[in-house]
Amino acid sequence: MDCVKQQTGLMIETEQAIYEVIFGQIQIEITGICNMRCAHCRAANDQKQDMPIPQMLKILRFGRSYSPSCKELLLSGGEPLAHRQFEEVLSAVRENGGDFITLTTNGSLLTSRHLDLFAKLRSRSEEAYQHFFNSFCLITRAYRELNS
Numbered sequence: 001m002d003c004v005k006q007q008t009g010l011m012i013e014t015e016q017a018i019y020e021v022i023f024g025q026i027q028i029e030i031t032g033i034c035n036m037r038c039a040h041c042r043a044a045n046d047q048k049q050d051m052p053i054p055q056m057l058k059i060l061r062f063g064r065s066y067s068p069s070c071k072e073l074l075l076s077g078g079e080p081l082a083h084r085q086f087e088e089v090l091s092a093v094r095e096n097g098g099d100f101i102t103l104t105t106n107g108s109l110l111t112s113r114h115l116d117l118f119a120k121l122r123s124r125s126e127e128a129y130q131h132f133f134n135s136f137c138l139i140t141r142a143y144r145e146l147n148s
């Protein structure tokens with residue numbers, strides 16, 4: 001019996017072995033800028049630069065081609081909301097395969113304008129939206145209890 005293995009991952013050959021790498025998650029550090037200076041964080045000392053949008057899309061497309069079943073895209077920094085073109089970034093990654101976008105944010109720069117944008121770009125899948133919305137409700141309830 002012949003076994004035919006379909007290649008889906010990125011093949012990396014070393015002198016010892018050949019590896020097939022399938023990305024489980026794509027994370028892009030879209031900026032080195034942050035409005036805080038936490039002592040433990042390298043963002044406090046890194047070069048303060050925003051990644052250009054075409055470079056992000058290049059990374060996203062490359063990662064997508066080796067992670068066929070992974071839908072999540074994580075945008076981090078620095079502080080992602082501090083990217084000078086954040087709104088354009090979010091729209092661009094959404095239109096180019098960012099089906100489920102997670103932001104690693106300290107939240108301090110969040111405005112109602114961002115919330116409007118999130119609502120506009122929200123998942124077209126009602127099931128996915130409901131899943132995240134339920135998580136959001138649990139977190140906000142826990143946060144209120146901590147502050148009461």
Ligand code: SF4
Nearest residue numbers: 034038041043078106
């Ligand atoms: S990226 Fe996060 S941990 Fe680092 S300085 Fe900013 S808020 Fe602090």
